[in-house]
Amino acid sequence: MTVNRRKELQNEYGMKQRAMGVYQIVNDRNGKRYVAAxxxxxxxxxxxxxxxxxxxxxxxxxxxxxxxxxxxxxxxEELERLKLGEEVRNDxxxxxxxxxxxxxxxxxxxxxxxxxxxxxxxxxxxxPYIPNGYNKPPKIDQ
Numbered sequence: 001m002t003v004n005r006r007k008e009l010q011n012e013y014g015m016k017q018r019a020m021g022v023y024q025i026v027n028d029r030n031g032k033r034y035v036a037a038x039x040x041x042x043x044x045x046x047x048x049x050x051x052x053x054x055x056x057x058x059x060x061x062x063x064x065x066x067x068x069x070x071x072x073x074x075x076x077e078e079l080e081r082l083k084l085g086e087e088v089r090n091d092x093x094x095x096x097x098x099x100x101x102x103x104x105x106x107x108x109x110x111x112x113x114x115x116x117x118x119x120x121x122x123x124x125x126x127x128p129y130i131p132n133g134y135n136k137p138p139k140i141d142q
Contacts, residue, residue, distance in 0.1 A: 019042050022036070022038075022079045022080050023077060024079055035128045
């Protein structure tokens with residue numbers, strides 16, 4: 001591959017819009033689901049599957065059932081993508097202060113806040129909480 005072609009492909013990748021959103025992993029044997037959000041939803045299943053296959057998933061109940069079933073009958077489903085502006089890029093240059101390499105923390109925080117709200121919407125709608133799902137129930141303020 002020529003240097004020019006490589007730079008061309010890198011630029012195309014950088015300009016491509018990054019997808020953020022909410023997804024679920026469903027155990028088709030018992031109907032339980034795990035709902036989570038990702039700032040890189042297109043690679044979320046590969047990431048989740050890798051940690052499950054390696055035995056190190058953050059959710060111990062999901063991990064246990066995945067291991068017991070040898071990964072069979074688990075599926076990934078994208079629930080909703082965050083609606084983003086045209087400036088969001090795969091190379092994350094949209095998170096930098098223009099003209100610098102410094103991170104614009106307010107942009108990053110706004111993405112996180114928007115993702116959290118979208119995730120909460122789906123958690124509220126699907127109620128995937130233990131014992132009927134894999135998510136931990138929300139803490140009740142006292």
